[in-house]
Amino acid sequence: xxxxxxxxxxxxxxxxxxxxxxxxxxxxxxxxxxxxxxxxxxxxxxxxxxxxxxxxxxxxxxxxxxxxxxxxxxxxxxxxxxxxxxxxxxxxxxxxxxxxxxxxxxxxxxxxxxxxxxxxxxxxxxxxxxxxxxxxxxxxxxxxxxxxxxxxxxxxxxxxxxxx
Numbered sequence: 001x002x003x004x005x006x007x008x009x010x011x012x013x014x015x016x017x018x019x020x021x022x023x024x025x026x027x028x029x030x031x032x033x034x035x036x037x038x039x040x041x042x043x044x045x046x047x048x049x050x051x052x053x054x055x056x057x058x059x060x061x062x063x064x065x066x067x068x069x070x071x072x073x074x075x076x077x078x079x080x081x082x083x084x085x086x087x088x089x090x091x092x093x094x095x096x097x098x099x100x101x102x103x104x105x106x107x108x109x110x111x112x113x114x115x116x117x118x119x120x121x122x123x124x125x126x127x128x129x130x131x132x133x134x135x136x137x138x139x140x141x142x143x144x145x146x147x148x149x150x151x152x153x154x155x156x157x158x159x160x161x162x163x164x
Contacts, residue, residue, distance in 0.1 A: 002040065005043075008040045013116075021046055048129050058097065067083060068146075071083075071152045079152075084164065109159075122155075126154050127153070133146075
């Protein structure tokens, strides 16, 4: 559904209706997959919620430090190579999901001329949903820096999706 609506302006950035999303989640949980009367922003919101509510982040917590360190390497090519190499250490059960998801996000970013969602914008939206952000609600200089690094990780994975 979202692939056919990848051209939608602000996909993932514009929030849908909380009420419609609750109804949609109930519908999907009940096995009804008919999305014909559903708005793309509501489906996008449910997808973000899915990743956010996983018991463990889809990008494993034990690899997040090394993924962060990869973002400190000199060149963009070195950062990308190290990030992709580290992604090969991810649990086998999550690799197909990550491969599919980041390829999907890359396809969305390729339509940024119409949807205004390039890989940087998508990374800002998905980093807090895919990576462990910590328990603190306070935004400090260190959490802001950590978030910037997490955004860089996600952007690299989007840009290098074919290599995951």
